[in-house]
Amino acid sequence: KQVIESVLGSLKDGGYLGNDILGSGFKFNIDLITGAGSYVCGEETALMESIENKRGTVRQRPPVPAVSGLYGKPTVLNNVLTFAYAVYILSDNSNLEYFLSLGTENSKGTMPFQVSGAVNNPGIFELPFGVTLRELLKLAGAVENAETVQIGGPLGAYFPLRAEFLNLKLSYEGVSEKGGMLGHGGIVVFGQGTDMKYRLLNSLDFFIDESCGKCAPCRIGTVRLKELFERIFKKQNIEENLKIIDEILESMKYLSLCGFGAGVYMPVRSLLTHYKNEIIEV
Ligand code: SF4
Incomplete structure (x- = not known):
C-alpha cells in the first residue's frame, strides 16, 4: 500500500x-x-x-x-491484469500483433501464473498461455515428491500429478477440458502425504466463512455440505449422503447468485473424483 x-x-x-x-x-x-x-x-x-x-x-x-x-454511476470493472495488457496493446500497433501471436487459439497472450506450496522457487511466472503444467512446475522447482496441484485458486479443481495432468496445457480451454478452470492462474502444489480429507474440510470451512450470505443455495449449501461430509467420515449412510452432496452441488452450481457459490462444486467434485478412496475410507 x-x-x-x-x-x-x-x-x-x-x-x-x-x-x-x-x-x-x-x-x-x-x-x-x-x-x-x-x-x-x-x-x-x-x-x-x-x-x-x-x-x-x-x-x-x-x-x-x-x-x-x-x-x-455507469462503471467499468476490470482486474489490474486487463488494464496492464490494454496499456501495452494500445501503446504501439505492433504490440497487438505480438500479443495475439502468443498463447493458444482461445487464450491469447500471457498469464502471470502464481505458484506456491511445495516448490523451491515460489513466485509469479509470466508465460504464454499453453505452457504445460510440467514446464511451469519445473520453473517453480516443484519438490520431487509433489503429488497434487490445485489450479485456479480456492474454487479451482485438484489434479493428481500423473502424466495425463502434467501434460495439461495451461490455457482457459486446456484446463476446462480436464474439468477444471484456469481462473486467475494461481497454482498451489502439495507434496506427498498431503491429507486430502483435511484439504476438503479446509476448503469447506473456507466456503462457509467466505459466503456473503446473500443467497440461500450458497449460504445454506456450504454448511450442509460440511455436515454431510462429517457424517460420511463417521461412516453414516455413505452412499445416501454422497447423493445428497451431489444434489446440493448441482443446485449451488445453477441457483447461486454469483460465481462463488456456483464454483464450489469444482474443488469438491475433483477431490471426490481423484481422491475418493482417501476421503471416504469405507
Ligand atoms: S453465491 Fe455469491 S451471492 Fe450467494 S451467498 Fe454465495 S457469495 Fe453470496
Missing part, C-alpha cells in the same frame, strides 16, 4: 494525475481504497459495495455495473 501511495503521490506532484494533467485541462484521478480482505469482494458488485463502505455482499443483477455501478 505504501509503495502504491508513494507512486500515486509522485504522479500527482509531477502533474500526471489530477484535475489538470500537464495543464491540458484533462482530469484523471486514481484513489487507492483498501478492502477488508473478503474473498467475495473480488466479485464486481460486492467490490463496489465494499468501496461504498457497505457490507461486501453481491448485488442482484440487472442493472449491470456498466449501466448502474459505483454510487449508481
Whole structure:
C-alpha cells in the first residue's frame, strides 16, 4: 500500500494525475481504497459495495455495473491484469500483433501464473498461455515428491500429478477440458502425504466463512455440505449422503447468485473424483 501511495503521490506532484494533467485541462484521478480482505469482494458488485463502505455482499443483477455501478454511476470493472495488457496493446500497433501471436487459439497472450506450496522457487511466472503444467512446475522447482496441484485458486479443481495432468496445457480451454478452470492462474502444489480429507474440510470451512450470505443455495449449501461430509467420515449412510452432496452441488452450481457459490462444486467434485478412496475410507 505504501509503495502504491508513494507512486500515486509522485504522479500527482509531477502533474500526471489530477484535475489538470500537464495543464491540458484533462482530469484523471486514481484513489487507492483498501478492502477488508473478503474473498467475495473480488466479485464486481460486492467490490463496489465494499468501496461504498457497505457490507461486501453481491448485488442482484440487472442493472449491470456498466449501466448502474459505483454510487449508481455507469462503471467499468476490470482486474489490474486487463488494464496492464490494454496499456501495452494500445501503446504501439505492433504490440497487438505480438500479443495475439502468443498463447493458444482461445487464450491469447500471457498469464502471470502464481505458484506456491511445495516448490523451491515460489513466485509469479509470466508465460504464454499453453505452457504445460510440467514446464511451469519445473520453473517453480516443484519438490520431487509433489503429488497434487490445485489450479485456479480456492474454487479451482485438484489434479493428481500423473502424466495425463502434467501434460495439461495451461490455457482457459486446456484446463476446462480436464474439468477444471484456469481462473486467475494461481497454482498451489502439495507434496506427498498431503491429507486430502483435511484439504476438503479446509476448503469447506473456507466456503462457509467466505459466503456473503446473500443467497440461500450458497449460504445454506456450504454448511450442509460440511455436515454431510462429517457424517460420511463417521461412516453414516455413505452412499445416501454422497447423493445428497451431489444434489446440493448441482443446485449451488445453477441457483447461486454469483460465481462463488456456483464454483464450489469444482474443488469438491475433483477431490471426490481423484481422491475418493482417501476421503471416504469405507
Ligand atoms: S453465491 Fe454465495 S457469495 Fe455469491 S451471492 Fe450467494 S451467498 Fe453470496
